[in-house]
Amino acid sequence: MPKILIVGGGYAGFYTAWKLEKWLRAGEADVTVVDPLPYMTYQPFLPEVAAGSIEPRHSVVAHRRHLKKTNIITAKVTGIDHASKQATITPPVGEPYTFDYDIVVVTAGAVSRTFPIPGVADEAIGLKTIEEAVAIRNRVLTNFDKAAGLQAGPERDRLLTFVVIGGGFAGIEIFAELRSFASALIKSYPELSFEDTHFHLIEAMGRIMPEVSLPTSHWVLKNLAQRGAEVHLDTQLTSAVGGRIELSTGESFETDLIVWTAGVMANPGVVRGSDLPVEERGRLQVRADLRVGTEDEFVPDAWGAGDITAIPDLSGGGVGGYCVPNAQHAVRQGKLLAKNIVAVLRGEGPKEYVHKNMGAVAGLGIGYGVFQSGRLAITGLPAWFAHRGYHGLAMPSWERKLRVIWGWVNNFFLGRDIASLAAVEQPRAAFEEFASRPKPTVEAAPVQKAPAKAPVRRKAGSAAAPVEPKVAVETVAAS
Known part of the structure; x- marks a missing residue:
C-alpha cells in the first residue's frame, strides 16, 4: 500500500x-x-478574531477531529x-x-515576509496565525485598560495609537476591524473619547487593495477617513525602533502596536x-x-x-x-x-488547475464591507453581509460553520466580549507570586580547634598556677 x-x-x-x-x-x-500545529487556521477570519467578533477556537479546524482516516503527526x-x-x-x-x-x-x-527595517523584527507582529490575532486583540484591550487610568499626555497617546503596515486585503481588513473594535470600546471607557484613539495605515504604493477597482478602493479610503482612520499612501516605514514610527515623509509618532501585513x-x-x-x-x-x-x-x-x-x-x-x-x-x-x-x-491522467476569480469580498468592521466582481461593485452593509455569508459557508465542516455563525448571532444580541486575556501568555505568574518555597539551608563552617599550649612548669614550693581549660572555638555562619 x-x-x-x-x-x-x-x-x-x-x-x-x-x-x-x-x-x-x-x-x-x-x-x-x-x-x-494540530489544527488548520481559517485565515480570512483572523481580522474578526483580532476584533473580538469570532471566538479564536471557532476559526481553527482540529486535524484529529475531522481527519478520521489520516495519520496525524504534530x-x-x-x-x-x-x-x-x-x-x-x-x-x-x-x-x-x-x-x-x-x-x-x-x-x-x-x-x-519582512524587510530589514530597524525595529520591525523587535516590535511588530504578523497576522498569519491564530495566536497572533489573539495577541493583537489582547493588546488593544489591555492598552485601553491602561490608558483609562492615565491623564492626557504622550504615554496615553502611545497606548491608543495603532499602526498597520501594508494596504492589501489583509492589511485593510485588520485595520478597519480594529477601528470598528476601538470605536465600540469607547462606550465602555468613559475616561476616554473617540478623539483619543489614533489609527495609521502605511502603504508604499499609491493605492490600496489592488484586487478591487480604483473607484472601490477610493470608497474604502473615504469610509476609513470618516471613521477616524488615516491612510498614508506612497509612504514607507523607515524605522520602528522602540515603537517610534518614522516615515519616509518625515512624520513620526509613537505606538504600542504595529501589525505587519506587507507580504508573504x-x-x-x-x-x-x-x-x-x-x-x-x-x-x-x-x-x-x-x-x-x-x-x-x-x-x-x-x-x-x-x-x-x-x-x-x-x-x-x-x-x-x-x-x-x-x-x-x-x-x-x-x-x-x-x-x-x-x-x-488508478492509472489515469491528472487534470490541470484552472480557476477564474469570480470576485473579491472584504469585511471592514461591523456593518461595512466591499464586494467586487468584474465591473460590479457593492459597498456598505450589503457587502458586509456578502462577506460573512461567503466565509461562513466556506469554513470547512458543518460543525465549524455552526460554531462561527452561532457566535455571530450571540454577538448581535449580546455584543462583543471585551475581556482581555493577556495574562494567558504567562499563566504561572499569579501562582508563582504567592507560592511558598522552602527556606534556604544554612551551612555551618567547620569547627576550628585552638592551638595546643605548652605545659606550664612551676618551681618547687611555689603556689600552683591556675590552669586554663581547653575551649573549642566554633565559628557559626550568619543566617
Missing part, C-alpha cells in the same frame, strides 16, 4: 487529506499529515530527500527521525531543506496539473499546492502568470490535488 506524506496541514494540506479520505478506497493508500518536516523518498521529521520532544514515503505532497504554506513568502523551513526544484522567488516549482516540475518535465511522485508553490494561472488573472497566494486558490487546489493523486494511482 503506497504511503502518501502531506507536508503541512493548512488549507491545501487539510483539503487534500480530507478529500483523499472521501475518494480513496479502503487499503488503496496510507495517508500521513505532518504539521507543527511535528516539523525539516528535510525532504525525494531522491531517496525520505523526509526528516523533527518532533517538539525527542530526536529527529526519517520517514519513508512513496508520494510526497508539499503544502507547507507561507510566512510573513514561501515557508523557508521546508523549501530550503528539500531537493525539489525551486523558482527564483523561493517557491516550489509546480505545474498546472499540480505535479512538481516544469511545463516540459515533472518530478515523479511529488506534488504541491497552496502558498508555498508557484502554479501557473491558466485563467490569465494571476500576478506574473502565477496563482496569487490566497485561500480561494489553496482550497480549490487541495481538492483537485486529491483527485489527481487518486487518478494517477
Whole structure:
C-alpha cells in the first residue's frame, strides 16, 4: 500500500487529506499529515478574531477531529530527500527521525515576509496565525485598560495609537476591524473619547487593495477617513525602533502596536531543506496539473499546492502568470490535488488547475464591507453581509460553520466580549507570586580547634598556677 506524506496541514494540506479520505478506497493508500500545529487556521477570519467578533477556537479546524482516516503527526518536516523518498521529521520532544514515503505532497504554506527595517523584527507582529490575532486583540484591550487610568499626555497617546503596515486585503481588513473594535470600546471607557484613539495605515504604493477597482478602493479610503482612520499612501516605514514610527515623509509618532501585513513568502523551513526544484522567488516549482516540475518535465511522485508553490494561472488573472497566494486558490487546489493523486494511482491522467476569480469580498468592521466582481461593485452593509455569508459557508465542516455563525448571532444580541486575556501568555505568574518555597539551608563552617599550649612548669614550693581549660572555638555562619 503506497504511503502518501502531506507536508503541512493548512488549507491545501487539510483539503487534500480530507478529500483523499472521501475518494480513496479502503487499503488503496496510507495517508500521513505532518504539521507543527494540530489544527488548520481559517485565515480570512483572523481580522474578526483580532476584533473580538469570532471566538479564536471557532476559526481553527482540529486535524484529529475531522481527519478520521489520516495519520496525524504534530511535528516539523525539516528535510525532504525525494531522491531517496525520505523526509526528516523533527518532533517538539525527542530526536529527529526519517520517514519513508512513496508520494510526497508539499503544502507547507507561507510566512510573513519582512524587510530589514530597524525595529520591525523587535516590535511588530504578523497576522498569519491564530495566536497572533489573539495577541493583537489582547493588546488593544489591555492598552485601553491602561490608558483609562492615565491623564492626557504622550504615554496615553502611545497606548491608543495603532499602526498597520501594508494596504492589501489583509492589511485593510485588520485595520478597519480594529477601528470598528476601538470605536465600540469607547462606550465602555468613559475616561476616554473617540478623539483619543489614533489609527495609521502605511502603504508604499499609491493605492490600496489592488484586487478591487480604483473607484472601490477610493470608497474604502473615504469610509476609513470618516471613521477616524488615516491612510498614508506612497509612504514607507523607515524605522520602528522602540515603537517610534518614522516615515519616509518625515512624520513620526509613537505606538504600542504595529501589525505587519506587507507580504508573504514561501515557508523557508521546508523549501530550503528539500531537493525539489525551486523558482527564483523561493517557491516550489509546480505545474498546472499540480505535479512538481516544469511545463516540459515533472518530478515523479511529488506534488504541491497552496502558498508555498508557484502554479501557473491558466485563467490569465494571476500576478506574473502565477496563482496569487490566497485561500480561494489553496482550497480549490487541495481538492483537485486529491483527485489527481487518486487518478494517477488508478492509472489515469491528472487534470490541470484552472480557476477564474469570480470576485473579491472584504469585511471592514461591523456593518461595512466591499464586494467586487468584474465591473460590479457593492459597498456598505450589503457587502458586509456578502462577506460573512461567503466565509461562513466556506469554513470547512458543518460543525465549524455552526460554531462561527452561532457566535455571530450571540454577538448581535449580546455584543462583543471585551475581556482581555493577556495574562494567558504567562499563566504561572499569579501562582508563582504567592507560592511558598522552602527556606534556604544554612551551612555551618567547620569547627576550628585552638592551638595546643605548652605545659606550664612551676618551681618547687611555689603556689600552683591556675590552669586554663581547653575551649573549642566554633565559628557559626550568619543566617
